[in-house]
Amino acid sequence: QDGFLVFTEGLILSSYPVELSLPAAAVSAGREKDFELQGYGFEAAAEQLRTPHVVRVGLIQNKIPLPTDSPVAEQVAALHKRIEEIVEVAAICGVNVVCFQEAWTMPFAFCTREKLPWTEFAESAEEGQTTKFCQKLAKKHNMVVVSPILERDDVHGGTLWNTAVVISNSGSVLGKSRKNHIPRVGDFNESTYYMEGNRGHPVFQTQFGRIAVNICFGRHHPLNWLMYSINGAEIIFNPSATIGELSESMWPIEARNAAIANHCFTCAINRVGTEHYMNAFTSGDGRKAHHDLGYFYGSSYVAAPDGSRTPGLSRTQDGLLVAEMDLNLCRQVSDKWNFKMTGRYEMYAEELAKAVQPDFTPNIIRE
Template sequence: MNKVKIGLIQASHEVHGDEPVEVHKRAAVEKHLKLVQEAASKGAQIICLQEVFYGPYFCAEQKTKWYDAAEEIPNGPTTKLFQDLARELGVVIILPIYEREGIASYYNTAAVIDADGSYLGKYRKHHIPQVAAGNNGCGFWEKYYFRPGNVGYPVFQTAFARVGVYICYDRHFPEGARLLGLNGAEIVFNPSATVAGTSEYLWKLEQPAHAVANGYYVAAINRVGYEAPWNMGEFYGQSYLVDPRGNMVAMGSRDQKEVVIGVMDKELIHEVRDVWQFYRDRRPETYGAMTDL
């Protein structure tokens, strides 16, 4: 199968942050079940949701209540629910949720579910900023909620393509993007929660560069709207699929809940890698100094 249809889901979250965690999760899961079904009805074969999809981006505040949003993977109820949905629809789902391991370890994670509903594995966000700046000078307190990822940069052979995952802030670091390519990724998904400001300029710059440097597709997903009561800034949407030449295949709107559909062409990956021999011409024996600095 050389051509694979990709579905990217960007959505708003309207539930007020003061509501209980279970209210947030119930509303968001119900919304995204419908959006995944919509994506499948449009022919999407691999579908990715936004970062920590089942609630607000709660890192805008430091409250222990949000630890209750975390679930085990794959044994938590949300993973199991979307495994059933993937099986029913025959689609691959990239499912970004808040993970709890044991009694006190929390990660920003994405589970990868194959088209038969089987759980293939997970990626944990590696790069956790101390304070990621919001548009009003405040910040997202990610280190309060997430430990750095510790499962490497795995690539998953799904029914339709070899899939890698990066999460939000990871996109600023080319090292992991290169490792995903060396591990065999044909497409890398980056589910995000990012607001207007400096990041918006970088949004359309860094990830096409990763696609070109590594000869794969990148799918970038961002939520939309404002989230009360914090109103940290506008989540500016514009989810997109970019090809290995750096061309935008599909892009969503700035402010609308929607399913963005684009087609990846595996033949283009081979064509680009044959012409731009970046893997062949790299010099790994010269890179050791990077780890000494």
């Protein structure tokens, strides 16, 4: 799925990493709890002065367990229960860092423009029930947890943000990253609820490596990936909620290209299922009023800086993808291709500074 074969001097080399042998208990639990489990490993060359820097990440994709018109508290509780089941298996597999899908504690209701009940899912990034739930998971399993939620920022007038909370394996809140790019396309009416993030491109130093979170629509913006990389990210997570009709053709390409361009690992996560809403809504695509966004197609995967990638998870089923990676590969690929060394960032910065001015004149040479 979504792979290709490279032809080199008559040899056919697979673009996929090696398949991991996962514990039998994990495989059995995945079957029992009805979610797909896959595991792959990326290797790096042995070095004389550096030992391997191996980390295991877990990507979780899932449907919402309850209908969208169920009571808010029951929906949140059901999602907490489902994620806890899958995280338990991630722990058996030795996962060090786990990331959930965008706005994982709720339906992706940002198509509707309705305020209630959807804004009731918003929580404090520091003190909310979901963060407390994730802190317990992190401490129990010695695992960094990346938890994308709808944040209510009571310090700033109850403002809503699309936010990823990063929780250390110690159980403490390490920090948060907010969605920088908000779609205004088709059914995605997200600016009704929150606007572009204001925290820039933070990178989080964890015990297992430097991570960043490029939330959903940011994957369409190459400079967004670049800035996380410039700030030192070795692994960039891309928790998303995106539908087949809109973006499936781009999905296998974007995170993979970003891994290559930025000499880092990228982790693309997408939810699965179709979510129906009681009240019909319209959008910018000219269709008649309808009751759902379409299908979320899953297909979560991990890409490496050398261009290799895992197969994607199922398009229809809940799943856990375990990826073992040697972060030494980031510098090894960088030393080979030198994109950072050969990048003309000073030139770009100078020209971009001019381009954003109201009186900008494009540099077009005419006869």
